[in-house]
Amino acid sequence: MVLRLLPSVIVSICALQLAGTTAAQPFEPQLPDPGNVSLSRQQQEQIGFKTAEQVYQQMPVLPDSSPETQYIRQIGQRLAAVIPPDHSWPFVFHVVAEKDINAFALPGGEMFVNLGAITAASNEAELAGVMAHEMSHVYMQHSAKQMQKSQMMQGLAGLAGAILGSGGGVLGSLGAEGIQIGAGMVMLKYSRGDEAQADAVGAMILYRAGYNPQALADFFRKLEAQGGNGPQFLSDHPDPGNRDEAILREIRNWPPIQYRRDDAEFQRARAVAAKAPAYSADEIAQGAKTGRWVTLNKRNGAVLMPQTGVPVSQNEQPQAGGSPGGSSYRPVAWSAVAPATSYTYTDLGLLKMVRPVNWQVVAAQQQGQFITVAPQAGMVDGGIGYGVMVNSVVPNSQTSLDETTQQIAQNLQSGQSGLQPQGSITDIGVGSTRGRSLTLQSTSPFPDANGHAQAERDWLVTASRPDGSVVYMVFVAPAAQFERMRPAFSRMIHSVQF
Ligand SMILES: [Zn+2]
Numbered sequence: 262m263v264l265r266l267l268p269s270v271i272v273s274i275c276a277l278q279l280a281g282t283t284a285a286q287p288f289e290p291q292l293p294d295p296g297n298v299s300l301s302r303q304q305q306e307q308i309g310f311k312t313a314e315q316v317y318q319q320m321p322v323l324p325d326s327s328p329e330t331q332y333i334r335q336i337g338q339r340l341a342a343v344i345p346p347d348h349s350w351p352f353v354f355h356v357v358a359e360k361d362i363n364a365f366a367l368p369g370g371e372m373f374v375n376l377g378a379i380t381a382a383s384n385e386a387e388l389a390g391v392m393a394h395e396m397s398h399v400y401m402q403h404s405a406k407q408m409q410k411s412q413m414m415q416g417l418a419g420l421a422g423a424i425l426g427s428g429g430g431v432l433g434s435l436g437a438e439g440i441q442i443g444a445g446m447v448m449l450k451y452s453r454g455d456e457a458q459a460d461a462v463g464a465m466i467l468y469r470a471g472y473n474p475q476a477l478a479d480f481f482r483k484l485e486a487q488g489g490n491g492p493q494f495l496s497d498h499p500d501p502g503n504r505d506e507a508i509l510r511e512i513r514n515w516p517p518i519q520y521r522r523d524d525a526e527f528q529r530a531r532a533v534a535a536k537a538p539a540y541s542a543d544e545i546a547q548g549a550k551t552g553r554w555v556t557l558n559k560r561n562g563a564v565l566m567p568q569t570g571v572p573v574s575q576n577e578q579p580q581a582g583g584s585p586g587g588s589s590y591r592p593v594a595w596s597a598v599a600p601a602t603s604y605t606y607t608d609l610g611l612l613k614m615v616r617p618v619n620w621q622v623v624a625a626q627q628q629g630q631f632i633t634v635a636p637q638a639g640m641v642d643g644g645i646g647y648g649v650m651v652n653s654v655v656p657n658s659q660t661s662l663d664e665t666t667q668q669i670a671q672n673l674q675s676g677q678s679g680l681q682p683q684g685s686i687t688d689i690g691v692g693s694t695r696g697r698s699l700t701l702q703s704t705s706p707f708p709d710a711n712g713h714a715q716a717e718r719d720w721l722v723t724a725s726r727p728d729g730s731v732v733y734m735v736f737v738a739p740a741a742q743f744e745r746m747r748p749a750f751s752r753m754i755h756s757v758q759f
Pocket residue numbers: 394398451455456459497498499
C-alpha cells in the first residue's frame with residue numbers, strides 16, 4: 262500500500278506514560294530463576310499460540326470485549342506486572358464459557374479461565390490466586406520441561422516441527438503419554454513437583470501484586486472440600502500433598518502488607534459471570550465435534566482462529582486497472598519478510614501491540630503520518646508491501662464506528678488508485694475492545710516472483726480508543742501470501758492495548 266494522499270484528520274501522537282515499575286524490595290519473596298529449557302522462547306510461544314487457536318476451535322470462548330474477559334484481563338495484567346521483564350511472557354487472558362472450576366495456561370502465556378472458576382471464587386484474591394498459579398506454570402516453563410522429559414518425543418526439533426507443521430499437528434503430536442486431552446483441551450499433565458512449585462511461585466506473584474497469598478490456600482481447600490471426583494482443576498493440577506498447609510508455611514514469614522480489596526468490582530463481575538450461559542465439559546466436547554464453537558467464536562469476532570481451507574494460492578490475479586508498466590521494486594523472497602516466531606510488546610503511542618521481533622517500527626515523522634511496523638524488505642517509498650500501517654482519526658462525536666470505518670476506507674481509496682473494498686464491514690475483537698474489519702484490494706508495490714504485477718490485500722481494522730479517537734491499522738501483504746501472513750496479523754490485532 263503506497264498512499265499519495267493522507268487522511269485529513271490526524272491526531273498528534275503522544276507517547277503513553279509508562280507505568281511505574283515495581284522496584285524489588287529486599288524483604289519481599291523473590292521469584293526463583295525459571296531455568297533453561299531446550300525449547301526456545303519462540304518455539305514455546307509458537308506452540309502456545311497454535312494450541313490457543315485449537316482451543317478456539319474446540320471451546321466456547323467469550324468475546325474479548327465481554328465484561329468477564331475485561332475483568333480477568335485487569336487482574337492478569339496486575340499479576341503479570343510483578344514478573345521480571347526478562348523472564349516474562351506475552352500473557353493474554355481469555356474466559357471459557359464452561360461451568361467446571363478450571364483454568365489453564367499454555368506455554369508462551371495464553372491463559373484460559375472458566376466462568377466456573379470466576380463464580381466459585383469468594384473474592385478477587387482467590388480468583389487471582391488461581392490465575393497466579395497458572396501464570397507460574399508459564400513462568401517456570403513447566404510445559405516445555407515436561408515435553409523435554411517426555412520419552413516419546415524424538416528430539417525436540419522434531420517435536421517443534423510436528424507441532425508447527427500443518428493443521429492438526431498439535432493434537433496429533435501431543436496425544437501421547439503424559440499429555441492430556443480432555444474436552445478439546447490440550448495441555449501437559451504437570452508433575453506434583455511442578456504443582457508444588459506453581460503453588461509457591463503463585464503465592465509470591467499474588468503477594469507482590471498486593472493480594473493476600475492466603476487466598477490461594479483458601480481456594481484449594483474449597484476445591485478439595487467439593488468431594489466426589491473433584492473439580493477438573495485438581496485432576497489437571499494434582500495436589501502435591503498438604504497443599505494448603507504448604508502454602509501457608511511458605512507465606513508465613515512474609516511481611517504483612519496492606520492487601521488490596523476490590524470486592525465490589527469482583528462481586529459485579531461474578532454476578533455477570535453467573536448469568537452468562539455456561540456449558541458442561543460434555544456439552545463442550547459435543548460442540549467441538551459439531552463445529553458449534555467455531556461458528557460461535559467466529560460470530561464473536563475472535564481473531565485467534567486457525568485459517569483453514571484457504572490455501573496459499575498463486576492464482577489471485579491483480580485486478581484490472583492495477584499498476585501498469587511494471588513496478589520499480591524487485592520481487593521479495595518470503596524469507597526476507599516472514600514474521601519471526603518471537604514477538605515483543607511495542608508502545609506505538611496510539612496503542613501498544615506485539616510485533617514480530619524482526620519487524621521494525623518506523624515513527625510517524627519518517628513515514629508520512631503513519632506509524633509503520635514492517636520488515637525492512639517490505640518497505641517502499643511512502644508505504645509498504647508487507648506489514649502494518651497505524652494511524653488515528655478524531656471522528657465527530659455523533660459518528661458511529663461503522664461510519665468512521667467507511668470514511669477511513671474512502672480516504673484510503675482516494676489516496677491510492679485501484680484500492681477497492683472486498684466485501685463489507687464486519688465485527689472483530691481488537692485487544693479487549695470490539696472493532697471493525699474491512700478487506701480491501703489493490704496492487705502490490707512488489708511484483709511476484711516472475712516480475713508480474715500482483716494483487717495486494719489491505720486489511721483495514723479500526724477500534725475506538727478510550728479518548729474517543731479511532732485508531733486504524735492497515736495490514737498489508739500480496740494477496741497470494743496474505744493467508745501466510747494472517748496469523749501474525751491476527752496476533753498483533755489480538756494484543757492491542759490502549
Ligand atoms: Zn498447576
